[in-house]
Amino acid sequence: MTLSIGDHAPHLSLPDTGGTTHDLGEHGTPTVVIFTCNHCPYALAWHDRLMAVGRDYGDRARFFAVNPNDAQRYPGDSLEKMRERVAGEDWTMPYLRDESQDVARAYGAETTPDVFVVDPHGTVRYRGAPDADHSDPALDAAWLREALDAVLDGREPARAETRPVGCSVKWKAA
Amino acid sequence: MTRVEFLWWEGCPSHERALADLHAAMAREGLDPESVQTREIDTDRAAHAETFVGSPTIRIDGRDVQPPVDDAHVALTCRVYRLRDGRYSPTPDPDDVRDALRAARGAQSTQ
Numbered sequence: 001m002t003l004s005i006g007d008h009a010p011h012l013s014l015p016d017t018g019g020t021t022h023d024l025g026e027h028g029t030p031t032v033v034i035f036t037c038n039h040c041p042y043a044l045a046w047h048d049r050l051m052a053v054g055r056d057y058g059d060r061a062r063f064f065a066v067n068p069n070d071a072q073r074y075p076g077d078s079l080e081k082m083r084e085r086v087a088g089e090d091w092t093m094p095y096l097r098d099e100s101q102d103v104a105r106a107y108g109a110e111t112t113p114d115v116f117v118v119d120p121h122g123t124v125r126y127r128g129a130p131d132a133d134h135s136d137p138a139l140d141a142a143w144l145r146e147a148l149d150a151v152l153d154g155r156e157p158a159r160a161e162t163r164p165v166g167c168s169v170k171w172k173a174a
Numbered sequence: 175m176t177r178v179e180f181l182w183w184e185g186c187p188s189h190e191r192a193l194a195d196l197h198a199a200m201a202r203e204g205l206d207p208e209s210v211q212t213r214e215i216d217t218d219r220a221a222h223a224e225t226f227v228g229s230p231t232i233r234i235d236g237r238d239v240q241p242p243v244d245d246a247h248v249a250l251t252c253r254v255y256r257l258r259d260g261r262y263s264p265t266p267d268p269d270d271v272r273d274a275l276r277a278a279r280g281a282q283s284t285q
Contacts, residue, residue, distance in 0.1 A: 039247075041188070041254040044262035076247060135263060167252040168185045 002108025005127060005160045009033075009118040010106040014066060016094035017083045022064060024103065027122040030061040030151045032144070034093075034116075035109040035169065037069045038085060039076035042166035043112040045134040049141040050113065053130075054092030057148055063093035068104035069112070069170040077170070104169055111166035117147045117157070125151050128162030176205055176235060176278045180212045183221075183229035186252035188264035192230040199271045203279070221248050228253025232266060232274075235281070239274040240266050 003009065011025025024033060034050055036043045054063040069077040079097050086095050098104050107116060117126035126147030131139035147157040180196060182189035197207035215226045224231075227246040231253060232239045240255055257267045 039251060039254065041252050041262050041264035044254060045264070047262075074247070074249060074251065135261075137261070165187065170251075 003106075003116070003124050003127065005124055007124050008122050009116070009124055010103070012103045012106060014064075014096035014098055014103055016096050017079065017086045020094070022094055022096060024064055025122065026062075027118070028120055030120055030148060031118040032057075032061055032063045032093075032115065032148065033107065033118065034063070034065045035068060035104055035107070035112055035114040036065050037067045037074075037077050037112040037167070037170075038081050039069070039074055040112045040167035042134050046113050046130050046141070046166075049130055049137060049139070050115075050144070051090065051092045053141045053144055053148070056145075057152075058092060060152055061148060064096055065091075065093050066096045066098050066103055066109075067112075068098035068101045068109060070101075070172040072172070074170050101169075101172060109164075109169050111164040111168060113166050114164040114169075115144055117144065117151055119151045126157050126160055127164070129165045134165065175209075176275065176282065178205070178210045178275075179231075179233040179236075180210050181215055181224060181226055181229070181231040181233070182212065183215050183226075183250050183252075185250060186229040186264065188252060189230045192232070192265040195265060195268055196232060196271060199268060199275060203272065203275045205275065205279075215250065218250060221250055226250075230265065232271065234274045235278045237274065237278070239270050 013021050013023045015021050067077055071078040082095050115130055119125045130141035130144045150157040200207045215221050227242045228251045252264055255263045255266045257263050
């Protein structure tokens with residue numbers, strides 16, 4: 001399943017690295033869901049830009065980073081390794097573990113990173129990459145910021161969908 | 175003759191850019207870009223056989239352009255590189271590739 005722009009975001013809950021459960025479907029404020037991980041160079045290259053967006057918009061929107069990868073085959077994405085990163089880095093949003101991969105499946109996440117912006121009514125308004133180039137920090141996650149600005153203004157983002165770029169989500173064997 | 179190997183996995187989108195960068199670096203160093211030995215790594219078994227720690231992997235005369243840490247995980251995955259300015263990247267720093275090519279040619283000229 002893949003969410004399309006205009007679809008209602010699924011109502012799902014996930015635990016963060018400290019064990020606190022967060023409800024991704026609790027609406028009323030804009031929500032940003034970022035599928036990401038520890039081992040992907042694209043996710044790492046965009047990480048600081050995404051944390052900066054969380055810092056800049058954190059008083060007006062909710063942010064969740066979600067790691068859905070199969071940690072058995074990719075041990076760098078284990079909950080323990082996630083905790084190590086949160087403890088050692090400046091995270092501006094909770095880092096959630098999608099052990100069952102149900103949330104990634106419900107959103108139709110394809111890559112890490114893959115970014116979704118949901119409006120206060122629970123409608124998906126943006127999906128895609130943070131900006132046009134993982135290798136250019138000056139782009140500053142501009143596509144995500146544009147989408148958030150629009151949603152906060154009650155407008156539809158001019159650029160509602162871009163191609164997610166990154167490592168494929170590491171699905172568990174069926 | 176300098177032996178340049180390029181190992182890649184289809185699941186990581188960085189290989190096309192990395193190969194183009196490698197071709198350009200070889201041309202600048204006077205090497206034939208067409209001589210690159212490219213090998214697709216598409217199974218876990220092949221990854222273990224090649225000690226493949228991610229795509230892309232570039233070896234020059236058998237030596238990795240940015241040798242992985244000892245506990246690097248062998249897998250079908252994207253490889254994490256560090257650029258010289260400290261940033262993370264899915265492709266190696268072009269200066270690392272250039273230096274590795276020059277080092278290999280220098281070693282050959284002293285033999």
